[in-house]
Amino acid sequence: MPEQSSVIGVAAASSEQQPAAERLAAALSLPCYSLDQIEQGLLLLLQADRLVLRQLGPDAPGPVMVDFVDGKAAHRRKFGGGRGQPLARAIGLKNGWTPRVLDMTAGLGRDAFVLATLGCSVEMIERSAVVHALLSDGLRRALADPEVESIAARMRLHRLDGRDYVAPPDERPDVVYLDPMYPHREKSAKVKKEMRLFQLLLGEDQDSAELLETALGIAGHRVVVKRPVKAPPLTERVPSLSIGSPNTRYDIYLTGPRHADA
Incomplete structure (x- = not known):
């Protein structure tokens, strides 16, 4: 959109x-x-x-940026739980398998960075020119930092609508990851500042179902969709399985041979 x-x-x-x-x-x-x-x-x-x-303006939330070096990214890198955390299990990161991941809705890149920290090569797609600029700036700073430059080197960024993605020859992603925007019904004061600004910038995703169908035709092994824990599946298509955490659920759609059970 x-x-x-x-x-x-x-x-x-x-x-x-x-x-x-x-x-x-x-x-x-x-x-x-x-x-x-x-x-x-x-x-x-x-x-x-x-x-x-x-x-x-008055009562505006603080600024939002992409930061792969400090803050939340550093905490998750050091204390996030490694391959045992729900995101890693949803992607299929165990039994020695490290998949190639296409993050079709990159946003602030936080989940992509977690997966790159765990060894995955991650291709990030972001269609918003403004968010793409923030991501590019965050990657630039990460690549200049000795502590995380090797992680950032596993991340590639493209400005592209996910529905237009065409996998390069012999580089079909093993896993496609989707984290679509969803409506927040909480009072605005309770919504994270990042989400408040992103809602102002982008509104809600109106084509998530199309993205899922595109992803299912691309992924070699599975599509993983991040959802609020109590939200319904993204479409009427029933997930193959789901992995939950206190606030988040990962719906998994298997598309090919599995290297590891979720």
């Missing part, structure tokens, strides 16, 4: 970043502002060392 008009443009946090902000704005076909020109709206802000998505 096309991006909504809530992103009003790009700005630089200081004059030193202004030329780079102007180049980014041109690449995204967005206007470039100085911060004193605007008071409200959703803005890509180029800081000294990173790119962030920021909402301006």
Whole structure:
């Protein structure tokens, strides 16, 4: 689905970043502002060392960025449970099998990074130009960090609508991973800041069923769909099996020979 008009443009946090902000704005076909020109709206802000998505105005949540080095990514890398965690089991990571994964809805790239940490080569697809820019910035910083550069090197990013994906010859992914946006019915104050901004930016996925059908025709062994634990399956198609955690469920659709039981 096309991006909504809530992103009003790009700005630089200081004059030193202004030329780079102007180049980014041109690449995204967005206007470039100085911060004193605007008071409200959703803005890509180029800081000294990173790119962030920021909402301006009263009661706005904090900025969102892609960070594979510190914060949640570092915690999951160090304490996430390895191949025994639900995501890894859903992907099929055990008995010595390390699949090639296509993440068809990359978002902030957190699950893709977890899988790359566990040894998978991960191809990420993101159709939003704004989210793709955030991901590109996060990967750039990760590749420059000695502690995670080898992990980031296993991640490739493409700006593409998943429905248009064509697997390169002899590189059909073993697993296709889907984490579609879904409607949040909680009061806005309770919704994570990342989801609040993503809802403003992208709205809800209206073509998740099409993505699933595309994924089923691509995946060599399985498609894994991330869902809220109490949500129904993505479509009327019944999953082969599911793996749950306290807040999340992974619906698994087997498409070929299994290297390991889930």
